[in-house]
Amino acid sequence: xxxxxxxxxxxxxxxxxxxxxxxxxxxAAAFNFTSSQPAAAAEASSIRPFTVSFPQEExxxxxxxxxxxxxxxxxxxxxxxxRRTSATLAAxxxxxxxxxxxxxxxxxxxxxxxxxxxxxxxxxxxxxVTEIDGLxxxxxxxxxxxxxxLPVIIxxxxxxxxxxxLKVIDPLTNPTAHDGTAADAFDxxxxxxxxxxxxxxxxxxxxxxVRIAKAWTVLMKRLGYNRFVAQGGDWGALITEQMAxxxxxxxxxIHTNMPATIPPEIVKALAAGSxxxxxxxxxxxxxxxxxxxxxxxxxxxxxxxxxxxxxLYGLVDSPAGLASWILDHDADSYALIARSFDGEPEGLxxxxxxxxxxxxWLTNTAISSARLYWExxxxxxxxxxxxxxxxxxxxxxANPSEIYTAPKSWTERAFPKxxxxxxxxxxxxxxxxxxxxxxxxxxxxxFKTLRTA
Amino acid sequence: xxxxxxxxxxxxxxxxxxxxxxxSAAEDRSIRPFTVSIPQAAxxxxxxxxxxxxxxxxxxxxxxxxGIQLAKLKxxxxxxxxxxxxRKAEAKLNTLPQFMTTIDGVxxxxxxxxxxxxxxLPLIMxxxxxxxxxxxLKTVGPLTDPTAHGGRAEDAFDxxxxxxxxxxxxxxxxxxxxxxxxxAQTWAELMKRLGYTRYVAQGGDWGSPVSSAMARQAPxxxxxxxxxxxxxxxxxxxxxxxxxxxxxxxxxxKERAAFDALSAGAKMGxxxxxxxxxxxxxxxxxxxxDSPTGLAAWMLGHPGFSxxxxxxxxxxxxxxxxxxxxxxxxxxxxxxxxGRLYWEYGGRSVVFAAVERTLEIALPVAITxxxxxxxxxxxxxxxxxxxxxxxxxxxxxxxxxxxxxxxxxxxxxLRAAFRPLRQDF
Numbered sequence: 001x002x003x004x005x006x007x008x009x010x011x012x013x014x015x016x017x018x019x020x021x022x023x024x025x026x027x028a029a030a031f032n033f034t035s036s037q038p039a040a041a042a043e044a045s046s047i048r049p050f051t052v053s054f055p056q057e058e059x060x061x062x063x064x065x066x067x068x069x070x071x072x073x074x075x076x077x078x079x080x081x082x083r084r085t086s087a088t089l090a091a092x093x094x095x096x097x098x099x100x101x102x103x104x105x106x107x108x109x110x111x112x113x114x115x116x117x118x119x120x121x122x123x124x125x126x127x128x129v130t131e132i133d134g135l136x137x138x139x140x141x142x143x144x145x146x147x148x149x150l151p152v153i154i155x156x157x158x159x160x161x162x163x164x165x166l167k168v169i170d171p172l173t174n175p176t177a178h179d180g181t182a183a184d185a186f187d188x189x190x191x192x193x194x195x196x197x198x199x200x201x202x203x204x205x206x207x208x209x210v211r212i213a214k215a216w217t218v219l220m221k222r223l224g225y226n227r228f229v230a231q232g233g234d235w236g237a238l239i240t241e242q243m244a245x246x247x248x249x250x251x252x253x254i255h256t257n258m259p260a261t262i263p264p265e266i267v268k269a270l271a272a273g274s275x276x277x278x279x280x281x282x283x284x285x286x287x288x289x290x291x292x293x294x295x296x297x298x299x300x301x302x303x304x305x306x307x308x309x310x311x312l313y314g315l316v317d318s319p320a321g322l323a324s325w326i327l328d329h330d331a332d333s334y335a336l337i338a339r340s341f342d343g344e345p346e347g348l349x350x351x352x353x354x355x356x357x358x359x360x361w362l363t364n365t366a367i368s369s370a371r372l373y374w375e376x377x378x379x380x381x382x383x384x385x386x387x388x389x390x391x392x393x394x395x396x397x398a399n400p401s402e403i404y405t406a407p408k409s410w411t412e413r414a415f416p417k418x419x420x421x422x423x424x425x426x427x428x429x430x431x432x433x434x435x436x437x438x439x440x441x442x443x444x445x446x447f448k449t450l451r452t453a
Numbered sequence: 454x455x456x457x458x459x460x461x462x463x464x465x466x467x468x469x470x471x472x473x474x475x476x477s478a479a480e481d482r483s484i485r486p487f488t489v490s491i492p493q494a495a496x497x498x499x500x501x502x503x504x505x506x507x508x509x510x511x512x513x514x515x516x517x518x519x520g521i522q523l524a525k526l527k528x529x530x531x532x533x534x535x536x537x538x539x540r541k542a543e544a545k546l547n548t549l550p551q552f553m554t555t556i557d558g559v560x561x562x563x564x565x566x567x568x569x570x571x572x573x574l575p576l577i578m579x580x581x582x583x584x585x586x587x588x589x590l591k592t593v594g595p596l597t598d599p600t601a602h603g604g605r606a607e608d609a610f611d612x613x614x615x616x617x618x619x620x621x622x623x624x625x626x627x628x629x630x631x632x633x634x635x636x637a638q639t640w641a642e643l644m645k646r647l648g649y650t651r652y653v654a655q656g657g658d659w660g661s662p663v664s665s666a667m668a669r670q671a672p673x674x675x676x677x678x679x680x681x682x683x684x685x686x687x688x689x690x691x692x693x694x695x696x697x698x699x700x701x702x703x704x705x706x707k708e709r710a711a712f713d714a715l716s717a718g719a720k721m722g723x724x725x726x727x728x729x730x731x732x733x734x735x736x737x738x739x740x741x742x743d744s745p746t747g748l749a750a751w752m753l754g755h756p757g758f759s760x761x762x763x764x765x766x767x768x769x770x771x772x773x774x775x776x777x778x779x780x781x782x783x784x785x786x787x788x789x790x791x792g793r794l795y796w797e798y799g800g801r802s803v804v805f806a807a808v809e810r811t812l813e814i815a816l817p818v819a820i821t822x823x824x825x826x827x828x829x830x831x832x833x834x835x836x837x838x839x840x841x842x843x844x845x846x847x848x849x850x851x852x853x854x855x856x857x858x859x860x861x862x863x864x865x866x867l868r869a870a871f872r873p874l875r876q877d878f
């Protein structure tokens with residue numbers, strides 16, 4: 001999809017032959033090597049090319065398991081109630097992912113769905129691995145052909161992966177082909193978080209968002225970028241905000257599509273379970289209600305992963321179990337995905353959804369990825385959506401179908417150097433994946449004024 | 454206006470009443486003998502799935518703080534697929550008289566053991582999650598045949614052990630509304646159908662709210678209840694726990710210990726399984742219905758199992774003990790339907806007095822506190838919560854699954870607790 005060619009790095013392909021051999025001959029384990037293996041072949045900080053490749057038997061085995069799915073009985077609530085979005089969802093409406101949706105998903109996944117298309121798309125991009133802080137980090141790195149492109153590191157979330165960001169690579173690196181000008185060009189770096197996708201799985205505790213944020217700065221500097229921006233949604237937003245809090249001199253601004261803007265007095269009211277304070281404006285009141293509902297009824301999955309990630313053995317042993325766990329992220333994205341399996345795709349296709357789920361399956365990362373919630377809980381000083389005191393410039397997309405739509409008033413308070421408050425007409429939690437055009441517009445608009453240097 | 458409203462209410466009430474009358478008239482009230490007989494193909498499918506378990510990487514810590522540890526689960530699953538024999542579990546059930554009867558549209562499976570002693574006191578005992586009738590089987594001998602277990606003939610019980618709707622071999626509800634209150638009504642109907650006009654009820658875990666709901670409803674014939682997971686936490690303490698606040702001042706030592714246990718349990722995430730099933734039982738249901746290992750880990754994640762070794766080092770808690778229970782969930786395909794009980798309750802904790810409306814219970818209540826329970830109910834709180842508390846005893850052994858772990862002691866407690874009620878019998 002990208003016309004950009006793999007960028008030879010300053011460390012070049014020092015160990016290309018050795019590591020490429022390792023990467024391909026190790027087959028399924030190619031993505032899974034630990035620092036001790038390839039480190040012997042090169043210095044730890046080398047950047048090695050990486051090839052995505054899974055043996056056919058892994059795909060066959062997945063299909064066999066899909067076909068052998070053993071179903072529970074039907075949920076006891078109606079389809080209409082199960083599909084309500086956050087605007088109308090009430091306690092007791094849903095029991096989770098519907099049997100009918102799951103059966104459509106499993107039917108398609110086990111028969112028509114073709115992983116090789118996704119693999120080919122991934123293979124068309126330049127992938128690398130480098131060891132940072134003792135862990136192999138995988139990343140996609142696409143340089144723009146335009147001079148003066150602004151480097152950006154974009155971080156995915158849970159239950160996402162680099163796959164949720166593929167659609168924005170070309171618009172960002174090759175803007176003239178996507179309604180932009182050469183001055184809108186970015187060099188794009190898209191890492192897989194530790195324990196996710198093709199990055200290694202930590203074997204020791206401690207890889208919390210702060211440590212990941214530090215690693216990302218190391219990565220950008222290792223790539224030779226001394227002036228860059230960062231972007232993220234979901235965990236990516238949290239990590240990007242942590243980078244902004246550390247404010248390394250090389251980081252000039254960030255953009256987030258899940259901004260943490262809740263003011264301290266609202267945080268207190270939410271924690272106490274109070275009704276919305278009387279002085280809130282309409283946007284603030286709606287945001288308050290969205291967050292209150294999500295905290296009370298929508299956080300079961302996050303709670304489980306924050307407290308007992310290892311107990312979720314079923315997710316790595318059952319494709320259906322993994323799929324339903326991944327589908328049940330938030331009410332609006334679930335409703336969108338469920339409609340897609342009904343034959344009404346609006347931004348996310350069945351293949352989009354299954355590419356991401358299949359990646360989790362093939363890399364066996366359901367539990368290693370869940371541990372990020374556990375790690376966050378060990379060290380977090382504030383809630384996901386609480387304003388954290390960022391002082392560097394920030395651009396924001398406040399999507400209408402996000403878990404909560406950040407009101408402009410809260411956003412201005414949370415980010416004193418607000419570059420841009422984007423309010424796209426459409427978009428759920430997975431903005432870059434679902435609405436790549438609106439996402440790209442906001443990212444371009446946010447950083448426009450910073451390109452003069 | 455008022456008259457009109459009254460007429461509407463009456464008409465509505467009549468409709469409900471006639472609907473109920475019709476339903477009960479049409480319902481087959483027969484009590485059918487029942488035998489467990491799982492097809493061999495289901496057992497082979499289970500063994501195949503166990504053998505093909507796809508494992509995650511090891512947890513990144515050296516304790517249980519991330520959940521069920523890989524090194525603890527793997528040997529159990531290996532034994533489950535190679536050495537464990539479900540047919541022995543099936544035989545344990547089938548040596549007991551089992552029955553099926555349809556109540557309120559749902560097939561109810563139950564074990565019914567009558568004592569050989571005359572004037573035995575009928576007792577309906579309710580299991581919990583992730584338990585089943587298996588957690589109660591060891592008490593059948595001591596309770597129904599006390600003279601063979603250190604008791605006296607006048608301590609004898611006629612024992613009824615039902616599987617809750619959605620659990621084990623009972624039917625799965627196909628509509629919402631099957632919370633503890635409705636199960637309690639069903640149990641009263643079951644006892645009536647069995648011809649019992651005077652009886653008592655007992656339960657721990659979910660069996661406690663079910664038994665408490667029975668006591669609150671006070672159906673004709675119910676003399677009193679015994680519970681081993683009482684709902685004694687007072688409202689002001691529940692409010693502090695809800696926001697993770699510090700211990701209030703003025704607590705007695707035992708109250709403080711109970712507060713600390715509940716507070717630490719909440720902070721350690723001991724109820725994350727309940728939050729998940731309380732909000733999205735169907736979502737976790739796909740994994741635990743499709744993966745035996747996933748099911749085992751999910752069930753063993755209950756804090757009541759945290760002290761269990763299930764590795765043969767403790768013959769009282771052998772691998773077979775937990776595998777009988779887990780295998781029954783698997784074979785009856787009830788992992789998801791069982792989880793819905795939490796959803797019916799909105800994920801609320803069953804230890805809060807206000808949630809259980811304990812002040813509305815006028816019937817006699819007996820409580821035994823087992824030392825390894827998830828929290829130790831202080832007597833002061835128990836007396837506040839249950840106005841008619843006739844028995845309160847702290848014992849020195851046993852945990853959350855008291856009947857399973859200490860069947861003799863548990864049975865002795867029931868004998869002592871219900872003795873005063875026999876005089877009315």
